[in-house]
Amino acid sequence: MDTETANKTQEVLSKTERITGSEAIIKCLIAEDVDILYGYPGGAIMPVYDELYKFRNEIHHVLTRHEQGAAHAAQGFARISGRVGVAMATSGPGATNLITGIADAQIDSTPLVCITGQVPSHLLGTDAFQETDIIGISTPVTKWNHQVTKASEIPEVLAKAFYIAKSGRPGPVLIDITKDAQFGELDFKYEKCTGVRSYIPTPKTNLESVKAAAELINAAKKPMIVWGQGVILGEAEAELKAVIEKAGIPAAWTIMGASAIPTSHPLNIGMVGMHGNYAPNKLTNECDVLIAIGMRFDDRVTGSLNTYAKQAKVIHFEIDPAEVNKNVHADVAVLGNSKDSLTELLPLLNENSHEAWHQEFKDLYAIEFEKVIKDDLHPTKEGLTMGEVLKEINVQSEGNAAIVSDVGQHQMIACRYSEFNKTKSNITSGGLGTMGFALPAAIGAKMAAPEREVVAIIGDGGYQMNIQELGTIFQQKVPVKIVVLNNEFLGMVRQWQQLFFDKRYASTEMTNPDFVTIAKGYHIDGKRVTKREELADAIKEMIASKESYFLEVCVEKEDNVFPMIPSGASVSDIRLS
Amino acid sequence: MNEEIKSFTISIYTENNIGLLNRISAIFQRRHINIESLTTSQSEIEGVNRFVIVVNITEAQAQKIIGQFQKQIEVIRAYYHTEEETIFQESGMFKIKSDLLFNEPQIQNIIKESNARIVTVNKEFFVLEKSGRRNEIESLRRDLNIFGIMQFVRSGRISVTKEEMKITEMLSAFNNQ
Ligand SMILES: Cc1ncc(C[n+]2csc(CCOP(=O)(O)OP(=O)(O)O)c2C)c(N)n1
Numbered sequence: 001m002d003t004e005t006a007n008k009t010q011e012v013l014s015k016t017e018r019i020t021g022s023e024a025i026i027k028c029l030i031a032e033d034v035d036i037l038y039g040y041p042g043g044a045i046m047p048v049y050d051e052l053y054k055f056r057n058e059i060h061h062v063l064t065r066h067e068q069g070a071a072h073a074a075q076g077f078a079r080i081s082g083r084v085g086v087a088m089a090t091s092g093p094g095a096t097n098l099i100t101g102i103a104d105a106q107i108d109s110t111p112l113v114c115i116t117g118q119v120p121s122h123l124l125g126t127d128a129f130q131e132t133d134i135i136g137i138s139t140p141v142t143k144w145n146h147q148v149t150k151a152s153e154i155p156e157v158l159a160k161a162f163y164i165a166k167s168g169r170p171g172p173v174l175i176d177i178t179k180d181a182q183f184g185e186l187d188f189k190y191e192k193c194t195g196v197r198s199y200i201p202t203p204k205t206n207l208e209s210v211k212a213a214a215e216l217i218n219a220a221k222k223p224m225i226v227w228g229q230g231v232i233l234g235e236a237e238a239e240l241k242a243v244i245e246k247a248g249i250p251a252a253w254t255i256m257g258a259s260a261i262p263t264s265h266p267l268n269i270g271m272v273g274m275h276g277n278y279a280p281n282k283l284t285n286e287c288d289v290l291i292a293i294g295m296r297f298d299d300r301v302t303g304s305l306n307t308y309a310k311q312a313k314v315i316h317f318e319i320d321p322a323e324v325n326k327n328v329h330a331d332v333a334v335l336g337n338s339k340d341s342l343t344e345l346l347p348l349l350n351e352n353s354h355e356a357w358h359q360e361f362k363d364l365y366a367i368e369f370e371k372v373i374k375d376d377l378h379p380t381k382e383g384l385t386m387g388e389v390l391k392e393i394n395v396q397s398e399g400n401a402a403i404v405s406d407v408g409q410h411q412m413i414a415c416r417y418s419e420f421n422k423t424k425s426n427i428t429s430g431g432l433g434t435m436g437f438a439l440p441a442a443i444g445a446k447m448a449a450p451e452r453e454v455v456a457i458i459g460d461g462g463y464q465m466n467i468q469e470l471g472t473i474f475q476q477k478v479p480v481k482i483v484v485l486n487n488e489f490l491g492m493v494r495q496w497q498q499l500f501f502d503k504r505y506a507s508t509e510m511t512n513p514d515f516v517t518i519a520k521g522y523h524i525d526g527k528r529v530t531k532r533e534e535l536a537d538a539i540k541e542m543i544a545s546k547e548s549y550f551l552e553v554c555v556e557k558e559d560n561v562f563p564m565i566p567s568g569a570s571v572s573d574i575r576l577s
Numbered sequence: 578m579n580e581e582i583k584s585f586t587i588s589i590y591t592e593n594n595i596g597l598l599n600r601i602s603a604i605f606q607r608r609h610i611n612i613e614s615l616t617t618s619q620s621e622i623e624g625v626n627r628f629v630i631v632v633n634i635t636e637a638q639a640q641k642i643i644g645q646f647q648k649q650i651e652v653i654r655a656y657y658h659t660e661e662e663t664i665f666q667e668s669g670m671f672k673i674k675s676d677l678l679f680n681e682p683q684i685q686n687i688i689k690e691s692n693a694r695i696v697t698v699n700k701e702f703f704v705l706e707k708s709g710r711r712n713e714i715e716s717l718r719r720d721l722n723i724f725g726i727m728q729f730v731r732s733g734r735i736s737v738t739k740e741e742m743k744i745t746e747m748l749s750a751f752n753n754q
C-alpha cells in the first residue's frame with residue numbers, strides 16, 4: 001500500500017459519521033484496499049453504483065459485459081495478486097449470473113467478495129421483481145454468505161467477509177444487501193475483522209507430526225513430492241524449493257500448483273493427473289514415501305483410489321483438516337499453513353540426492369519425449385499442433401508470461417508445455433473446469449499485474465462462451481494477449497468420443513465465425529495463422545504489441561492430448577497413445 | 578476402519594444464525610445421506626445452538642462429514658457418537674377421544690403401565706405424552722391403536738453424551754485467540 005492509500009484508509013477507519021448504507025459499502029471497500037472491482041448494475045444495486053460515481057477516483061469499477069465475466073475477472077485478479085477479488089451485481093439474474101464464477105472460486109480456493117443487491121426487505125419472500133433467493137442458491141458454493149437487511153450491519157459484515165475470504169483456506173464470500181439497507185443510514189465506523197468466534201482459519205502445526213514426517217522422509221529411498229495450490233496460497237514457494245533441494249526429492253505438481261517452482265528446476269518432474277507427465281504418474285505407484293503438500297487428492301489426480309500409491313507411506317501437509325483422509329489415508333498429517341510447516345520441516349531433514357531414483361524419472365521422461373513430446377513440440381506433419389504454439393510463446397515471452405487458460409485440450413497443452421519462471425503464472429479453472437473462464441480471468445489478471453505479460457490460451461468453444469468480454473477489453477484498454485487455438489471442434493470432448501464412443505462425434509463439431517473480424521469489430525488488432533511458417537512472426541508481433549492483440553491459430557483438427565489416464569483407471573495405466 | 582452401517586448421533590454446536598440449517602442439510606444432501614431425525618434448539622450455553630441429528634452411516638462417513646461441518650464458519654464444534662455413548666430420548670404425543678378414557682377401563686391401565694402422562698383433558702379429547710426410547714413409544718402406539726388415535730406425532734431424538742463436550746472451554750479459547 002502506498003502512503004496516500006494508507007492515509008486514506010486510516011481516515012476512513014478512524015472517523016464515526018452518519019452516512020447511508022451504500023456509502024458505507026464503498027467506504028468499507030476502500031478500507032479493505034479495494035481499488036478495482038468488476039460488476040454490472042441493475043435496479044437493486046443502483047444506490048451503490050450512485051456512490052461509486054462519487055468515489056470514482058478512489059475505486060475503479062470495471063463494467064464487464066456479463067456478470068459471469070465479472071466473477072471470473074475478479075478471480076483472475078485474485079489468482080495473480082493473492083489479493084481479494086471483488087465482484088458486484090444486481091439482484092435476481094445479476095446474482096445468478098455470478099454463480100458459475102463463485103462455484104469455480106470455491107473449488108479452487110480463490111478469495112472473492114461478491115456483493116449483490118436485493119429487493120427491499122419488506123418484499124423478501126414475495127417473488128418480487130428480480131427477487132431470487134441468492135443466499136439459498138449460493139450456500140453450497142460459498143465459504144460463507146450473509147444477507148444484510150439493515151444499514152447498521154454493513155461495516156461489520158463486510159469486514160467479516162474480507163477476513164473470511166482471505167484467511168486460512170481462501171474462498172468466495174457472498175454478501176446480499178437489500179435495497180432499503182443501501183438507502184438506510186448508520187453511524188459509520190470501520191474496524192477490520194481479525195477473528196471470528198467459531199472459526200479457526202489455520203490449525204496449529206503439531207511439532208510431533210513434523211518430526212514424524214521428517215523421520216519418514218529421511219528414511220525414504222524413493223520419496224516423491226506432489227504439491228498443489230496450497231504452496232502458492234501459503235506463499236511457501238521458497239520453503240518448498242529449499243526442502244526439495246536439501247533432501248533431493250523429485251517433485252511434481254497438480255494443475256493448481258503449477259509455476260510455484262520454475263519449470264526448469266532439475267527436481268521439477270512435471271505434472272501429475274489425467275493428462276500429466278508419464279514419469280510422476282507412473283512412479284506415484286513406486287515411491288516409498290509420497291509427500292503431498294497443499295493438494296487435496298482430487299480424482300483427476302489420483303485416478304482410481306483403489307490402486308493409488310498403495311505401496312507408499314503418505315505424508316499430507318494441509319491447511320484444511322477436512323481434506324485429511326478424505327480421499328487418501330495419511331500416515332502422517334501435518335496440519336497448518338504450508339509456509340510454517342515447511343519451515344519447521346527443513347532443519348529436520350537430512351541432505352540427500354537420491355540420484356538413482358531421480359534417474360528413473362529421467363528414463364521415463366525419455367520415453368514420453370519420444371512417444372509424445374517430440375511430435376507435440378517438433379511436429380513433422382503439416383498441420384499445426386497446439387504444443388508448438390505454446391513452445392513459441394515460451395520463446396517470445398522468455399517464460400515470463402502469465403498463462404491464463406480455458407478448459408479443454410488447449411488447457412492441458414498449456415499446462416504441460418508452458419515454461420514458468422515465476423510463481424502465480426498459471427491461471428486456469430482447475431476443480432470446476434469452467435469453459436469461458438479464460439477471457440475474463442485474463443482481464444482481471446492483467447489489471448492486477450499490469451507489469452506482467454498476460455496471455456490467454458483459449459479453445460474455439462470456450463472462447464465463444466464469454467466472447468462478449470472483448471468489449472470490456474476494448475473499453476478498459478487492457479493489453480491482454482488472446483490466443484485462440486481453433487480446431488473447429490470441442491476438442492476434448494471429441495477426443496473422448498474418439499477413444500471411448502467409437503468416434504461418434506455427436507455435437508462436437510463447430511462451424512466458427514471469422515474470429516479476426518470479430519476482434520477487429522471490437523477494435524482489437526489481430527491475425528489468423530494457418531501455416532507453420534507464419535507462426536513465429538505472428539507470436540512475436542503479438543508479444544511486442546503494447547495493446548491487446550488477438551491471434552487465431554488454426555491447428556490440426558483431430559489431435560489428441562497424451563499421456564492420458566482414462567477416467568477411473570489407475571495412475572500406472574497411463575497411456576502414451 | 579469399521580465399514581458397518583450404524584446409527585450415529587451427530588451433535589453440532591453452532592452460532593445462532595439464519596441460514597446455517599441450509600448449510601448443514603446441504604452437506605447431508607450432497608452425500609446422499611438420509612436424515613433419520615433432526616432437532617435443533619438452544620444449548621446449555623447462551624447464544625449457542627445445538628443440532629442433534631440421527632443418521633445411519635459408516636464410521637468413516639461420519640468422520641468425513643464431521644470435518645465438513647467443522648469447516649463451516651459458524652460451526653463451533655461437531656461430534657459424532659454411537660448409541661452406547663449417548664443417553665437419548667424421543668417424545669410422542671397422542672390425541673384420543675375423551676369418551677374412551679371413561680368407557681375403556683383398559684386404557685387407564687395402559688396409561689399407568691406405560692408411564693405416559695396426561696397433558697390435557699376436555700370434553701372431546703385428551704392428550705397423552707410419552708417420552709422414552711423409540712420402541713417404548715411405538716409399543717404404546719400399538720396398544721392405543723386398537724382403540725383409535727385421532728392424532729399422533731413423535732419428536733426427533735434429543736440426546737446428551739455420557740462424555741463431556743468441552744464447548745464452554747472451546748469458546749473461551751476462541752475468545753482469547
Ligand atoms: C461450461 C462448460 N460446459 C461444458 C464443458 C465440457 N467440456 C470440457 S472440455 C470441452 C471442449 C472444449 O472445447 P474447446 O473450447 O474448443 O477447446 P479444445 O478442447 O478444442 O481445446 C467441453 C465441452 C465444460 N468444461 N464447461
